[in-house]
Amino acid sequence: MRWLFALLLLPGPALADTVVASRTIRADTVLAATDLALLPQDTEGALDDPRLAVGMEARVTLYANRPIRPEDLGPPALVDRNQLVSLSFHSGTLSILTEGRALGRGGVGDVIRVMNLASRTTVTGRVTPDGGVIVGPNP
Secondary structure, eight states: OHHHHHHHHSOOOOOOOEEEESSOBOTTOBOOGGGEEEESSOOTTSOOOGGGTTTOEESSOBOBTSBOOGGGEEOOEEEOTTOEEEEEEEETTEEEEEEEEESSOEETTOEEEEEETTTOOEEEEEEOTTSOEEESSOO
16 A cells, blocks of 8 residues: 555656647748747657747648647748759859749758759759858859
8 A cells, every 4th residue: 555655655656748730731831939839748840849830830730739740840941842942152262143943932041953944954053041042062
């Protein structure tokens, strides 16, 4: 009987909250605080703080009352598919600037493909904070 009483006094596992979508949210939607809710359960691999999701963009469709995982979200896209963007290449003192057409969507730091409008070749580059794309050895 003593061991039963001792078991009751031991602390149980601490439960964390899980961030879930308060409604079905389509991909490419920037999340607001009203789009999120907390469930009092611990879901492995899911977000536990809604502040980590507010302002991020849904990369996939988020269904109501389902846990939101970090890989479901990303930075908001600055560049949309078919958008005209400035392409820049820098190597030492050489600097080339031209115009291109984005072949995909991307946020700051994402790697996307872009068609160089002058040469009609496809290059890969990294999206910059100003909405341009840097190509080169370390895009």
